[in-house]
Amino acid sequence: MEDVVSGAGSMLMGSLAKTKSVKQPASVPRVSNDVSDSDEQLLIAVGNHQDRAAFNALFSRFSNKIYAMGMKLTRNEQLSHDLVQEAMLTVWQKAPLYDLDRGTAQSWIFTLTRNRCFDILRKMKRQPATVSADDIWPQEGDIDSQLVHEEAGTMEVEVSKIESFYGQLPAPQRAVVEQIYIHDRTHEEAAAVLEIPLGTLKSRLRLGVGKLRQMVGTEV
Template identity: 40%
Template sequence: MTTQEMTPAIAAGQWEEALAIVALHRDKSAYAELFRYFAPRLRAFGIKMFGNEQQAMEMVQDTMLNVWQKAALFDASRGCASTWIFTIARNVRFDMLRKKQSRKDDISADDLWADGDYPEQEDNQSQQWDVHLVAEKVAPHFHALPPAQRLVMEKVYLDELSHQEVSEQLGIPLGTVKSRIRLALDRLREAIDGPRS
């Protein structure tokens, strides 16, 4: 099957097919279709995350460059193309934040939760991706938590379940889930920052 025969499938939103064409043939027209579709969506995500057009566009460029270079790594059996591309965007965003943070002192728990409260799991996709950054910085300290708190934190931050889903899965009240998270976060703040005076 030629690239021209596949073009209608791409136009119909078959992004997995487009990624396969890019991976197998380094096809620039298939890549252009991917770019035209995903770049504006990535830009909107970047502006929401950074509040800055320049940083958003840098994220778009880095993400789409990764899509071109790593198309062969896409595995349709593990998820759809849009999820894979937005996962790359999330990772690019984290790299950008790490570089920015490396110019400052090490990140503290208060930087992660500027409002002094724990983050709520929400349906919004971009807010769910923020959970990955928290998990990446905090998860190594989970072993220091009491088992009940550790279990809830792992389900929320590593398994990406909502508070309600954790409540239902463990058969405990939603308030208990939230209080265990709050207590765990207090312990984690101490583990990361040291005891408060």
């Protein structure tokens, strides 16, 4: 087990080295290679080169869901229509800001739909305009970017350290990191092995890797 774990450590360092050049969408490796036309890929294509076909695909996947969320919360067709318009406009406009550090595409789209919906509801109920959704939920999933900034500077960490850090991860995150980095499985395979939804796997992986980075960061 020992050497297997240190193997994981060195692979992890490989991925950490990549994230030092900030904003690289590839900081959680593999995703872009092993899922064809995943929501993440579509979103990144929209962000990187205004890919309209990719945007059409996202639109057809999410617009009905957004409309349904609007109907559930406002019971008003016009407002739900506006919500689709505003949420998908935000997807288009902010796509260049999306990267895999911000979580799955569906979670990113969910949060910005939730935020637009909050603002629409507030107007509908004529509540005071003191705080908007963007004050309450700082920047659509921008929370993890702080981890990226902490990584500035050089990092030299012994592999044995990573082993001990790895042991400190909560069991669910450790299981995911193990599937991906030790058993070298794709996200889909790992999700199937662990019998958890793909989105959950991705978020646990991101949190696990994020925590490892934090531990590495505080150790240096």
